[in-house]
Amino acid sequence: MGSIKQDIKETYLGLYETAQEKCSDFSQFLREAWPILAILLVVLLGVWWYADPPPPRHVVMATGQPGGSYDNLGKKYAAFFDKKGITLELVPTKGAEENVAHLVDRKDPVQAAFVQAGAFNPHEVTGVESLGTISYDPIWLFYRGPEIKVDDFQAIKARASFFLNSRMSVGLKGSGTYAQAMHILKANGFEEGAHFLNLSSTHSVEALQKGEIDAAFIVDAYEAPNVQKLLKDPKLHLVAFDRADAYVRLLPYMQILNVPAGAFSLTRNFPPRDIKLMASTTNLLIDDRMHPALQFLFLEAAREINGKASFFAEHGEFPSFKSTGLIQSPVALHYEKNGSPLLMLYFPFWLAELINRLVFVLLPFCAVAYPVLLTLPGYRNKRMKRKIDQLYGTLKGYEQELTENFLPEVKDEYLKRLDLLEYQALQLKVSKSMSGDYYALRASIDYVRNCLNRGAHPYQSQENDVGV
Known part of the structure; x- marks a missing residue:
């Protein structure tokens, strides 16, 4: 012992x-x-500071027209960033064209923007990368008067002529709505008519409900207040894209959304039959100089905010990294394969970034x-x-x-x-x-x-x- x-x-x-x-x-x-x-x-x-500088605490993002879905979406992103200790300043704009111009200008402070696919020419854009698509943007064409029922090509052509000769809003020039309306018209062999009006989405809804115009293109989410107003108005009708498959071949960035009969309103049985809608997608675009940590934060915001199930999207469908139209950010490619860095899942953003930099x-x-x-x-x-x-x-x-x-x-x-x-x-x-x-x-x-x-x-x- x-x-x-x-x-x-x-x-x-x-x-x-x-x-x-x-x-x-x-x-x-x-x-x-x-x-x-x-x-x-x-x-x-020295290496720590110059080779891998800390991410800025202030980021500027272009959204869209005040009161629109992009404006509301931007506010959700700003709230998410605020919880992470980053200030996300939102800049309202007239639409996609202005948003892309902000990003292309290397002296402009805007570093991120919501932009509809098809609303810009990717070959004319430099210094901009994509973090993927974050939502569907259905293309709605509402009209007043008697419902037009078509089953053959001649009837479709006659319907097109009706809209071309009517007072129709095609959206503000430079907006995503205007770009999509022009794509659809040109695909059918038509140009912008003299009767077309360039109204904002909000003004288009008001004018259509008051009878001041006969039809209006609206490119916005199903949940958007403007779209809901028009869907609930029994005096208005919705155009279905019966040749949606053909549009997708001609406009590859387009998506087809299937709507079962009665999905918008069972009491009205609206729509009265299964229809197809055309949709663009919202791209989350960034300045290619954005700090990688901020890019991961944008992707996390997209997953939390846009990844929820919606009328057209399944849970976890967004962010998506297909058919973005632009070069994908290397950070987005990494996120697609591996998800967020492990540290961001268990530590506050600032601490995770500090450890990652170290x-x-x-x-x-x-x-x-x-x-x-x-x-x-x-x-x-x-x-x-x-x-x-x-x-x-x-x-x-x-x-x-x-x-x-x-x-x-x-x-x-x-x-x-x-x-x-x-x-x-x-x-x-x-x-x-x-x-x-x-x-x-x-x-x-x-x-x-x-x-x-x-x-x-x-x-x-x-x-x-x-x-x-």
């Missing part, structure tokens, strides 16, 4: 002494290597610094060995003088020199691996001192002295 206690005690003492020795060696290492460590720290801070900088830094740090103990030992060798050299010089030119009257002077030499040796702070050299030096100094104290000529035997 006693032996076990003794073993535990000895083990504890051994661990304690080892830890104490390591702490002593480390503190000595810091005292000797602090200039090199300071230089490495400055380099690290890892990003520290890994390559350590690849350079680690070999340097490994050489420091060897460098320290060589430096200490050089000091010991210098003291040995001084001692050798004293011994040479004692052998060749010894004078009894200077004995005390030599002893003082040896005392000073031993004092210099005592000032050396050596590691455990250098202890043998250190104590060998001390023993050598003591040996020379003993020889000096032996007699009149310390390096000759008494017999030699007598013979002389």
Whole structure:
């Protein structure tokens, strides 16, 4: 029993002494290597700041017309960013054309925007990348008067002629509604008519309900207030795109949305039959210089806000990374395959970003610094060995003088020199691996001192002295 206690005690003492020795060696290492460590720290801070700067705390985003669905969506994104400690400033615009112009201008502060697919020419846009599509934008064509029922091509052509000769709003020029209306008209071989009006979505709804116009194109989400007003108005009718498959072939960015009979209103049985609607998609576009951390934040906002199930979209369908029309951001490609960085799932945004930046900088830094740090103990030992060798050299010089030119009257002077030499040796702070050299030096100094104290000529035997 006693032996076990003794073993535990000895083990504890051994661990304690080892830890104490390591702490002593480390503190000595810091005292000797602090200039090199300071230089490495400055380099690290420089790389950290310039190679991977922190994300800005303020971002500007272009949305759409005040009161529209993009304006409301932007407010949801701003609330999400606010929870993450980032200010998202919203800039209302007339529509897609203005939003793209903001992003293309390299001096413009706008860094993100909602833009409908098909509302711009991707080949004319530079410096802009896509974070994917975030929602469907159905193309609604509402009209007043008797319902037009068509089943063949001639009837479809007659219906088109009716709309071309009517007072119809095709949206504000530069808006996504206007762009989609023009695409559909041109696909049917028609140009903008003289009776067409360029009204905003809100004004189009008011004018159509008051009977001031006969028809209106609206490109907006099913849940949008403007769309809901028109769907609930029994005096208005909705045009179905019976040749939706053909439109998709001609306009590849288009999507087909299937609406079952009665889906909009079971009491009215509206629509009275299964119909197909055409839809564009909302692209989340960014300036390609946007900080990657902010891009991940936009994608997380899209997943939380736009990823919910809706009338046309299934849960988790958005953000989608197909048919965006522009080059996808590398961050979006990473997000599509791997999702958000693991740190963002468990830490606040600012802390996750700080850790990510530290890892990003520290890994390559350590690849350079680690070999340097490994050489420091060897460098320290060589430096200490050089000091010991210098003291040995001084001692050798004293011994040479004692052998060749010894004078009894200077004995005390030599002893003082040896005392000073031993004092210099005592000032050396050596590691455990250098202890043998250190104590060998001390023993050598003591040996020379003993020889000096032996007699009149310390390096000759008494017999030699007598013979002389």
